[in-house]
Amino acid sequence: MRLSFVFIYKRSIPENEIINSYQIKLFKIIRFTLYLSLCVVPIAGWLALSSLTDIFQVFSLNSPLLSSVKDLKFIGELHQFLANFFIAVVGLHACAELIHHFIFKDNVLKSMFFKKMK
DSSP states (O other): OHHHHHHHSOOOOOOOSSOOHHHHHHHHHHHHHHHHHHHHHHHHHHHHHHHHOSOOEETTEEOOOOSTTTTOTHHHHHHHHHHHHHHHHHHHHHHHHHHIIIIIOOSHHHHTSOOOOO
């Protein structure tokens, strides 16, 4: 859902005097990491689930599972590591947002909210 909003409302980092090239590069790396994690973590979870069971139902519907990953037990550990890494990056991202808002007092946090439609 978040990825669809990104494609619909393409946004760039706001122009501020405080933000230098180092911060812009870091911003792009973190943004890429967050969106990559939004795609990779659920896929790793699905593969981990496929390695554990033959049948999985969601709302009384059978979910498609892969039978070729039955003996790969490390996928569950990979999913857990990637999920914890994602949570840590999200926490650091939130801390950076608060630092920009309360210490730098720039408009980075405000730029993350959608503008009101006219």
